[in-house]
Amino acid sequence: MSATIDAVTDPAPRTRRKRMTGKERREQLLNIGRTLFAARGLDGTSVEEIASAAGVSKPVVYEHFGGKEGLYAVVVDREFERLLRLVTEALNSAVHYRSKLEKAALALLKYIEENPDGFRILVRDSHGGTGTGSYASLLSEIAGEVEYILAQEFDRHGYDDKFASLYAQSLVGMVALTGQWWLDVRKPRREDVAAHVVNLAWNGLSGLEPRPSLDPRQRRKEQERAEKRAEKAAAKAEKAEERAAAREEKAAAKAEKAQRRGRRDPEIADPSA
Numbered sequence: 001m002s003a004t005i006d007a008v009t010d011p012a013p014r015t016r017r018k019r020m021t022g023k024e025r026r027e028q029l030l031n032i033g034r035t036l037f038a039a040r041g042l043d044g045t046s047v048e049e050i051a052s053a054a055g056v057s058k059p060v061v062y063e064h065f066g067g068k069e070g071l072y073a074v075v076v077d078r079e080f081e082r083l084l085r086l087v088t089e090a091l092n093s094a095v096h097y098r099s100k101l102e103k104a105a106l107a108l109l110k111y112i113e114e115n116p117d118g119f120r121i122l123v124r125d126s127h128g129g130t131g132t133g134s135y136a137s138l139l140s141e142i143a144g145e146v147e148y149i150l151a152q153e154f155d156r157h158g159y160d161d162k163f164a165s166l167y168a169q170s171l172v173g174m175v176a177l178t179g180q181w182w183l184d185v186r187k188p189r190r191e192d193v194a195a196h197v198v199n200l201a202w203n204g205l206s207g208l209e210p211r212p213s214l215d216p217r218q219r220r221k222e223q224e225r226a227e228k229r230a231e232k233a234a235a236k237a238e239k240a241e242e243r244a245a246a247r248e249e250k251a252a253a254k255a256e257k258a259q260r261r262g263r264r265d266p267e268i269a270d271p272s273a
Contacts, residue, residue: 022064025054025056025060025064026064028054029050029054029060029061029064029065029071030071030074030075030078032050032053032054033045033050033068033071033072033075034075034079034117034118034121035117036049036050036053037072037075037117037121038116038117038118038120038121038124039117041124042068042069042072045068046068047061047062047067047068050068050071075118075121076121076122076134078118079115079118079119079121079122080122080134080137080138082111082115082118083108083111083118083119083122083138084138084141084142086107086108086110086111087104087107087108087142087145088142088145089107090103090104090106090107091103091104091145091146091149097149097153098198098202100149101171101198101201101202102194102195102198102214104142104146104175105175105193105194105197105198106190106191106194106214108175108176108179109179109182109190109193109194110190112179112182112183112190113186113190116183119179119183120183122134122135122138123135123180123183135176139172139173139176142172143165143168143169143172144168146168146171146172147164147165147167147168150164150167150168151164171201174197174200174201175197175201178193178197191214194214195212195213195214196212198212198214199212209222209223209226210222210226
């Protein structure tokens with residue numbers, strides 16, 4: 001009986017937590033740092049908060065990164081490289097230039113949707129001490145890729161390629177600012193956002209598609225509908241012109257008839273006579 005009671009009341013042996021390897025601890029600190037930096041920025045985040053969230057002492061953070069600035073720099077550089085790789089791969093994965101724009105815009109929006117913390121860090125307060133890891137530098141890198149593509153296309157069409165840089169900056173800036181806006185609103189869905197951005201970039205304000213789509217087949221259908229609407233509008237305008245011409249002709253004939261009648265009847269021609 002006593003043995004049974006002792007077996008029940010004795011505390012169960014505590015299971016030891018598995019000790020993280022240096023690599024695992026580093027990844028943990030990076031993930032925690034990214035979340036805190038996205039919410040509070042570099043200046044609003046302390047080493048104490050990072051260490052507490054990771055369940056370690058402050059010296060562990062210093063050991064891996066030298067401080068919060070070192071951790072921040074690695075976080076920013078990682079996001080920088082990830083987003084640059086995604087957009088560059090998108091630009092190089094398509095042949096047609098409209099498809100390149102579509103895929104690049106989608107790549108940025110997908111990154112924003114799946115990595116909002118990383119994007120917030122890049123656009124909000126990338127620190128000057130992080131070297132190349134800043135949103136401005138990222139956009140400059142992407143614009144360089146776009147400029148190379150545009151210069152080839154300009155040469156093919158006989159355009160002056162010295163303006164390729166200007167067009168590249170314009171295109172990248174338009175997509176990037178739209179991405180920053182969409183980070184918070186998240187409406188409409190990313191495919192629709194990409195379709196509308198490319199609609200403006202590809203067609204310009206004077207040639208906007210009423211219902212832009214990333215699907216080429218859907219675009220062809222919309223184009224056919226637009227052509228039919230244009231044909232109907234042209235036919236309607238032509239009939240209206242014909243009716244207006246007929247009215248003018250009728251009015252001219254009536255005036256001419258009245259003039260002839262006036263010449264035959266002097267009293268009508270000159271009532272004071």
